[in-house]
Amino acid sequence: MDLLLPHTGTIFWMLIAFSIVFFILKKFAWKPILNAIKAREDSIEEALRSADRAKEDMQQLQADNEKIIAAAKQERDAIIKEARALKDTIIDDAKTKARSEADKEIEKAREAIKSEKTAAIKEVKEEVAKLSVIIAEKILKEKLAHGEEHKELIDKYLRDIKLN
Amino acid sequence: MITGKGLRLTFLFFGLFFLVSMLTASEPEQQEQHSTPAEHHNEDNEPFDPSSFMFGHISDGYDWHLFDIGHKSISIPLPVIVYSREKGLNVFMSSKFHHGHAAYKGFHIAHAGETVKKINKEGEASESDVEGKIVETLNSGELAVPIDISVTKNIAALFFSVLLILFMFLSVAKAYKRNPNKAPKGLQSWLEPVILFVRDEIAIPSIGKKNYHKFLPYLLTVFFFIWINNLLGLIPIPPGGANVTGNIAVTMVLAFFTFLITTIRGTKSYWQHIFNTPGVPLWLKLPIPLMPLVEVIGVFAKPIVLMVRLFANITAGHIIAMGFLSLIFIFAEINPYLGGGVSIVSIAFIIFMTFLELLVAFIQAYVFTFLSAIYFGMAVEEHH
Numbered sequence: 290m291d292l293l294l295p296h297t298g299t300i301f302w303m304l305i306a307f308s309i310v311f312f313i314l315k316k317f318a319w320k321p322i323l324n325a326i327k328a329r330e331d332s333i334e335e336a337l338r339s340a341d342r343a344k345e346d347m348q349q350l351q352a353d354n355e356k357i358i359a360a361a362k363q364e365r366d367a368i369i370k371e372a373r374a375l376k377d378t379i380i381d382d383a384k385t386k387a388r389s390e391a392d393k394e395i396e397k398a399r400e401a402i403k404s405e406k407t408a409a410i411k412e413v414k415e416e417v418a419k420l421s422v423i424i425a426e427k428i429l430k431e432k433l434a435h436g437e438e439h440k441e442l443i444d445k446y447l448r449d450i451k452l453n
Numbered sequence: 454m455i456t457g458k459g460l461r462l463t464f465l466f467f468g469l470f471f472l473v474s475m476l477t478a479s480e481p482e483q484q485e486q487h488s489t490p491a492e493h494h495n496e497d498n499e500p501f502d503p504s505s506f507m508f509g510h511i512s513d514g515y516d517w518h519l520f521d522i523g524h525k526s527i528s529i530p531l532p533v534i535v536y537s538r539e540k541g542l543n544v545f546m547s548s549k550f551h552h553g554h555a556a557y558k559g560f561h562i563a564h565a566g567e568t569v570k571k572i573n574k575e576g577e578a579s580e581s582d583v584e585g586k587i588v589e590t591l592n593s594g595e596l597a598v599p600i601d602i603s604v605t606k607n608i609a610a611l612f613f614s615v616l617l618i619l620f621m622f623l624s625v626a627k628a629y630k631r632n633p634n635k636a637p638k639g640l641q642s643w644l645e646p647v648i649l650f651v652r653d654e655i656a657i658p659s660i661g662k663k664n665y666h667k668f669l670p671y672l673l674t675v676f677f678f679i680w681i682n683n684l685l686g687l688i689p690i691p692p693g694g695a696n697v698t699g700n701i702a703v704t705m706v707l708a709f710f711t712f713l714i715t716t717i718r719g720t721k722s723y724w725q726h727i728f729n730t731p732g733v734p735l736w737l738k739l740p741i742p743l744m745p746l747v748e749v750i751g752v753f754a755k756p757i758v759l760m761v762r763l764f765a766n767i768t769a770g771h772i773i774a775m776g777f778l779s780l781i782f783i784f785a786e787i788n789p790y791l792g793g794g795v796s797i798v799s800i801a802f803i804i805f806m807t808f809l810e811l812l813v814a815f816i817q818a819y820v821f822t823f824l825s826a827i828y829f830g831m832a833v834e835e836h837h
Contacts, residue, residue, distance in 0.1 A: 299702035325629035
């Protein structure tokens, strides 16, 4: 059958056509296309690898940050603790100081009150003495008008004074 | 596995192909009566002949038949290039033949029954049938076959596909040069996955990472050449519709390239494997070189298988589609309404077949490329 027999003209043209297609595509199409695909694949792979590296770096950085933060926290806690202790001692000191100061003041005041009291009592005594004398004078002036009685009274006072 | 499916499809189509060719061969009388489709249209009330209709489509022609208006056949004339010893080189358009009815400059398209005397080496003369070929009437009055490199329908379609392929891939290559390291766009993004498929699924697994780049340009060329021509063959209007990859000469040249590259690139161990297969008992090689003989047959059988598989698959697809189409006319001859009814079923089948053929177009391109890659892989494989 004619269909199964290759025709010479068709073979001739097909050889030429396919050779031209093969040659042109190989040189001007497959080379740039395959190179471009390869280059792109390489660049994508490179980008992925550098992304991985960046991720690792990030993780490293994050770990470092956490370490730094933990250290800072620890330091802060220590400082706060120290400060709290300091505060307590300062307050205690202030309290004891204040107490002793206050005690001293109170003591001083007591002393002053005491001396003032003594002075006042002394003054009162003197005043009382003066008044007593005045009263006594007045009484005497009156009593001495009655003789006998005066004598008795004087004796009595004298006795009293002696007893004192 | 796709290869398994491809092979099964191959057998299926092979079977169908031979079935159809046997059916047509069983009606030789009818064939002789209506030898050319052009003649057939000039007679009134002539019964529809499915075999000439089908083979008129799938075989080559000196002009590209488009359609008929009444009894007038409309076709694109194509250049005829013939060289004869008596008249030298002749180039003219095929329209000079008036669809095979007229002779021009002593050349004409042979009708059925015209034969050419051939004298073989032993000096015995034999008559050979040249129906459909361009023959030359010699000065002596005898017929002879000139050297014929006419641009026939298939070759015109081949040229169109070559231009299309070159345009596609050169523009894509330009796109890659213009935008390096960028995502593909347009045609580029349509072709890139296929290029990567050929590289990563065909070339690298069958040839190996070390050597695949030597064969990749050929594999890509052959893959896209077959695929695009298969697809163009499915388009029913010119410049598609020709049966390029279903032409045995075309598949022969493709298989020849695979054979040539395998032979040229074959390493020492490849040839050793053929002529002195290791691990085979000596009595298979000496004194009768049984094993080398089998291996040498294998070397030639591989490209022949490639050639026949592609040809048979694509031709079978075309024959089936044309067969369904013929059914409409066969039934319409019995009764026009019956033809109308059958046309619904036929068109549905043709649509189904076209979808199947779309798949076959890819599978056959894949199978041809994949087997070529396997042969190249064998040629460069290093045995330890």
